[in-house]
Amino acid sequence: ANDKLLGEKNIMDIKDLREAAKEFMLNTSNSVDLPTRVKVKASDVEKFLAVAKSNLASDSTNREYKVAVKKWERKQKTIDLIGEYEELPPTAVISLQNDRGTSYELYCEVQNELAAAIRELRDELCLEKFKISFTDLDMKIEAHQGYATAAKAVHPMRISEAEPRSTGTGN
Secondary structure, three states: OOOOEEEOOEEEOHHHHHHHHHHHHHOOOOOOOOOOOEEEOHHHHHHHHHHHHHHHHHOOOOHHHHHHHHHHHHHHHHHHHHOOEEEOOOOOOEEEOOEOOOOHHHHHHHHHHHHHHHHHHHHHHHHHHHOOOHHHOOOOOHHHHHHHHHHHHHOOOOEEEOOOEOOOOOO
């Protein structure tokens, strides 16, 4: 409310939001209040991909089986490109809720900072593994498409917006 930013129930400055979002995604402090990244192992991916393909072979029209095969194929491609990695659990989402009195400028700033945090993590990964930043990838190049897929698997854009509410004064 009144253009004050709350992160995990604490008032924060917009300049701190990007680093807070990155910490949420990485949990380098091993905080019990943040999501724990899960190791994606090649042996597990091979096993689950085989099961998904077997299921799809027995029922080629089943949409859930098709989705499962694509999911495990993406994980396999990511492992092929960067090796075993850690990913966020599916429940790890940055939830954004604004007050109806929030200025459009702050709303846009928050969106930009959250997107920038994820973009920076993807840039760092791509620079480390592929010697090119995520933002410099050329999607017309097949190898770059794979790099982008891997970066998105490791650092997904999981931002959810809740319905605005009225908590501030003067609304």
